[in-house]
Amino acid sequence: MTPEVEARLNEEAQRLGVTFPPMGRTPRRWWRMWKVPTGPVLDLPSDSGKAVRQRIVAAARSAIIFSLPFHILGTVCSALVPWAMGRALDTVIATGLSRAFAVDAGLFVLIVVLMAVGDATGHIGQSAVYNAAALTPRRALGHRTASRARALSRSHSTGDIVAVVSTDTRATGQYGELIAEGLSAIASVSLIAYLMLSQSVTMGLLVLFGVPLSLMILAAVSRPLEKRQEKARDEEASLTTVCADAVQGLRILRGIGGEKSYAAAYHRQSEAVRAASVHVAGPIALLTTIRVAVPLILSVLIVGVGATLVYRGQLSSGQLLSYYGYAIYLRYPMWIAKQFFEGWARVRVATRRIAQLCAVPPDIANTARPHSDEGEASTTDIAWEDAQLRIDHNDLNLKPRLITGLVTPKPALGQAIARAYGYVDETADFHIDSVAASDLSYDTVRSHIVLSEASPQVFSGTLRDDLLAAQATIPTAQGVTENIRRLILDSASNTEDTVIIPAPHPRDGELLRALSWAHADDVLSSLPGGLDGYLNEKGRNLSGGQRQRVVLARAYATNAPILILVDPTSALDSHTEARIGADLQSARGGRTTLVVTQSPHLLRHCDEIVVLDTHGVEIARGTYDDIADSIERIAGKKEGGTQ
Template sequence: MRPLPDSEPATPDVRSPTRYLLHLAARTPAALALGVLYGIGCMLAQALVPVAIGRAVDEGLVARDTAALWVWGGTVLGLGVLQAVTSILRDRCALTASLAANYRTVRSVTRHAAALGSSMSRRVSAGEALSVGAMDATRIGRALEILAHGAGALVAVCAVAAVMLSTSWQLGLIVLVGVPLMAWAVGAVIRPLYGRQESLREEQSALTSQAVDIVGGLRVLRGLGGEEVAAARYRARSQEVRRSAVRVARLESLLGAIQELLPGLLMVLVVWAGARLVVADRISVGQLVVFYAYAVFLTTPLRLLTVTANRFTRAHVAAGRVVRLLSLAPDPGPRPASGRGAPPVPPARGAESGGTGAVPPGAPGDLTDPETGLRVRAGLLTAVVCADPDAAPAIADRLGGYTSPAAHYAGTALGALPRDEVRRRILVGDHDAHLFSGTLRDTLAPAHMSRDGDAPLLAALRTASADDIAASLPAGLDEPFVQGGREFSGGQRQRLRLARALLADPEVLILVEPTNAVDAHTESRIATRLATARHGRTTAVFTTSPALLRVADHVVHIVAGRVHAQGTHTELLAEHDYRSLVLRGATAP
């Protein structure tokens, strides 16, 4: 089977939603063109079947001509075979175009999300990004898929209208006016039904989330005596969902009645008017059969045209969301590495287009932040105490090369270095780092570490004081857990994140509040083991924990966005502001 898409995607056109859709269509011209061609052939073959049946009735049955009956019967069979073959080929081409557009959109969104990096969470919510990469990409793909069906339906409607009006303008007018009116009536019910269905899905999703939250926090709710309150709120919300479901069911019932009643009324009208024309000898019996069949047939292409318009409307809205996301420019930072055969991707998180820059020397150097004056000395454990808690993640992002102004490593600006080189040497681990679903081993240990066995992983778990977590699981390191590690407590997840960062063993490790969710005894063990494990390696820890500050080789106090004081923890305790911040009323050692 041929892989999809056929080649690496070109840089998407994000000037407008329409241009983006045209860009995707231009990437699969053969599939779209052949799909439209096969779609027209399929619908025309289906539209000509009533004509062949009518001729068989007039020239074969009425005239009692066996040869003519065989000829027109064979024609019906041939049209059926043609319809089946073109239908298969149409759906194959349409699915090719749909999957290619869907995959290209997902790949563009995923790569751009990686390019935005840490700046993405400050500019677009995770839910919106996930919706764009999943739901909107699917809607765009489905629009290209329906194009072949819609083109065939449009040609079929035009062909049927020409046949009917040329045979009997009275019956043709009844059918051509009655079918659109019937489609309009159905559409008048579908539009509010769709809105209520969307609202019901949102309410059901919110109810499910509430149930998950209640179950997850049941122990806390019982401890606070809030179990009954939470249950009452859930009952009230579930009743709202039930009422919404009843409203949707009412519209669905009305839609079903309309879909049964209106076609029946149209059939009665066509048969009544056609019978009168047959009696008046103005049309033949076979032509009456043709009109009856077309009254039934036209509902299919008209419905396809309605679905096509609806899907393209949704696709245009979805493309607008995709374009807005892809139009977000990354913060300036490290330049992406280039090379022959590299795919044309947007600049990575904190990247700007341009050359690869200079690679820093092999020996580790100091990491400095020009904005604050902070210097993380090579080979030392540096603790950074920020008077403003919100300043710590921002400084860490700059030191990691994710945001501007760029920090300097070994005297070279990170913005002038290849992105891959920066990511290989410098790792920023914060308390929001994601834990992926899978086994404990898979989510903590990268694939390339498997050749070293479990020894590095076990050592990292011990340093992070997380070895008890693995020991408590029935399958140990092979125990699977859900995405995000929701079955673990906050402190357990924090220790697992720390173990994963330590296992990567980067040249420079930057940690943001790695122990603020654990108890004092565990924090003390982590501090001692961290200092031992990272001895001789450049490490920066943003923290106000006295346990971590005591083991640090160097402590920097940042106030109002600038380095205020630096030295050892014991030396800085002489300052009132530092002492009140890190000890919080405790007695100094």
């Protein structure tokens, strides 16, 4: 934490009357496996859940190998505690408080210390395993969903995507944790069986037959659990979708009085989730019963058989104590077995869902599809500022260095043309001068052609970062102390606003001009901190008109050689539209710009206007004054069609 950040946090704490609690020392450097995953994103397979599990385990391999020896040390020492106690008891009975007893007592203490070291370090290792097995695939899925947002929105509901990224990756993390624990439990049970067999074959056979039989029963019970968990997970995803839809349309719901309808839908889906959860509870309860009952039954058998052997003189008192301790200890491996089978059912469902999500292809692959063997067409031959765009199927030309208004009788037609120029899907059939867009990669085209669609998409973060978009500086990771202090301040403020830390950017002047051209100056004044002010998720702390103007300012701030705007003022009043139109030339004059709109306040300031008919055929082209009649005729058709 820098001194500037610390001073700002202390200032905010003083304003809120908050006192930070004392903080313990934290390491200056963390081992790599305990850090949040960074670097190249994990490439998750899409062919099967099994392949996903294998890839995740491979990603967590280093952490598992690190934690496994410590887990084994802790569990083996735990299993040896009853042996050491029984040995010490036999020694003190035979020799009293002798040197031999002191040696056995020292051995007992050593085993307990090693057990503590193994357990503590093993749990630290578990954190590393969870990071690798949960956060790594979660990060990979985040990147994948961001690059396939349009395609995924057609194949998966919002709730399903959220469930995959959050719930399912949590299941993979828990599964990864159980690998080391399961192997260490096997090692400890094997040791107990050996110790018991070496002293009494009868007692050893009880463990050798009892534990595997219990595992077989647990495996049989876990089979129906998988289907029930899959059903419960689907219902939870549907409930998340209901909630997400309500949050997105909260203003509309309140405006039309739809709260009761939403409450009814939420109630119905909540009941479905509850019913599915109750259905899952049966097998889980049976697994828990077996996990608790088996060690108790073994304890009764071991104590009963052991007492008989002691009575016959075939077993010492210390050995009986050890056997009883072994039986009690078996609760731990049985608990691990129960967790493993329950987690196994859950992770099979989770990885299948992850594979299904990963199988959704992007609308456009980021690779060129050349018509020759020369690879991607060279972009050095394209002067993007002076390039002419042409849609092939209707021969629609977009002239360079002009602001062109596009008027269509149907909004869907204008949007389709804008998306064709914006290279949104594989069906785009346009040329940049003589180069086909299909001969260029997606990133190449979209780095020069920026599309700003009608629905304003505002992201959480500072206003500055929202305007900078892809050019925003990636924030440095916050330390533990800073994170805790920020959480304390966020809780004390009782608002969604976060602590404002000024972070000037070299492009601040350009951003302020873009906001001015978009007439979004009121956004600056409404957010505490101006450009450093925080926008909530989807810009919920802004009005609809403010969000649209922020998006327009972001489009201006890209300084793109070619900019495409779709209905950029549809949520604004005519007075604001007129002011934005008056500044259109200042913002984009001399650069290729397409404005899909029917607003006369914007069209009057375009260099050229193109009017299309219902089939997408050009019927007029010229200035606003030259073709005003054609514009009014097409606009009249649209109004007539919507009445």
